[in-house]
Amino acid sequence: MATAKSNVAARIMISPAVLLLLAWMLIPLSMTLYFSFLSYNLLSPGMERWIGFLNYEYFLTDPAFFSALTNTLILVLGVLIVTTIGGTLLALLLDQPIWGQGIVRILVIAPFFVMPTVSALVWKNMFMNPVNGLFAYVAKSVGLPPFDFLAQAPMLSITGMVAWQWLPFATLILLTALQSLDREQLEAAEMDGAGPFSRFFHIILPHMARAITVVILIQTIFLLSTFAAILVTTNGGPGYASTNITYLVYSQSLLQFDVGGGSAGGVVAVIIANIVAIFLMRMIGKNLEA
């Protein structure tokens, strides 16, 4: 039974978190929204003026926006395909009885704990470099010409690096889901003569469907904001070949000092992320009730 006193205490104790988060969200977000309607460049202070939707018009009709949108899609979809399929296979593999399971698990999960800048620079220099990289060495030893990954296929190369970082996350979550599967059901199906494929598609996959959806939604939200991997490898180039929306907004606001245009881009990024977030929140909400 909650007493009146503890009720008051409960309210007081929750307020700092709520108020701080509210301020953290509302103040900058409304500033972004306000700036997005201004002509506002940091190089010409004091010249700010209201220009309505012009920033949005420029941002959305800029060819750079189109390539950024495409690149964002390539990155998100590419990583999702690799991590969900790879993660499912890895989860199935790690769920088998094997010797040294704990160690293999650590090896597989390790990339998630590598900071993004380290991961990107190691891949860029020690593996993908067309002269000194390990891939170039392998190509040479089988008689192929070396391939300059980040110059010739920047977006795919970055997708590969980011997928390597997120594969452990998908694996870990899918493994957790897999381990909650009722073993008796599987054994019963096996008794009834269901082969491994039929067991996978009729029992395992439906059981994991929810976890796969969660992996997709959460990764999408984080992947939309991929930044470090692009900054330290290609700086968004060559041209706009590896610029995603996050990087485009960064370069517009902090490299070109165009606060108005960058803010409009920021608002667009928020809208895109929100579309995904709505679906994710629904799933979380359902689980909170259960």
Next chain:
Amino acid sequence: MARAVNNKRRAVVTLIAWAVGIAIFFPILYTVLTSFKTEAEAVASPPSFLFFDWTLENYAEVQERSNYFLHFLNSVVISLGSTVLGLIIAVPAAWSMAFFPKKRTKDILMWMLSTKMLPPVGVLVPIYLLFRDASLLDTRTGLVIVLTMINLPIIVWMIFTYFKEIPGEILEAARMDGANLWDEVVYVLTPMAIPGIASTLLLNIILAWNEAFWTLNLTAAKAAPLTAFIASYSSPEGLFYAKLSAASTMAIAPILILGWFSQKQLVRGLTFGAVK
């Protein structure tokens, strides 16, 4: 007979699993190995994997040339500081939501989680300008503030789920025995919540240590943590693979060890309870 077949199958699966595991881990392993090579050996063709002259000179040189220790310390201060500050704000809130749920508690929790889904780039410009005007750019204080706010929803969420696992009857029993609010929090709740709080602490140190959007955008030199320091190797001069590897090894080693302990919390903390 079945036993023998099982063992054979197990051996094959073990072999595959180890091969896959080592392949995935290989970039990390190769980085660690390269950190012990000389620069000439680091780019030698064919590359050597074990049989080279092991040296520690890269580690010494990284420290000498760039004051590595300062950046390491920045990472420690920023990740620990933001996590502890976050916990101080989150524990009372989670306590309140777990034990005194109101009609809107669920909505508040959901709203808190939704702020985590806001893309940071949506607030980059205002935060940058506010920090510039408050002289918080390139300061540890500034980064502690940002990372606290960034990870607060996850901290609240995790502590909340751990508190939820504490049976309410225990609290009622304590109250029956005449425990007041203070006694309840200090003698009953805290001891039971310590494992959960420790796990939350661990996961958040990892997330803060590796955060690479705000740390890159809000620091220059003085307050740069390792994420930003390592990024400075993207425009190198001369031979640098071995030094990059040494700097990288030192930057990821502590977190790899912490990460090992936090696999389970990772699922809980990053899926917001959507996977159990």
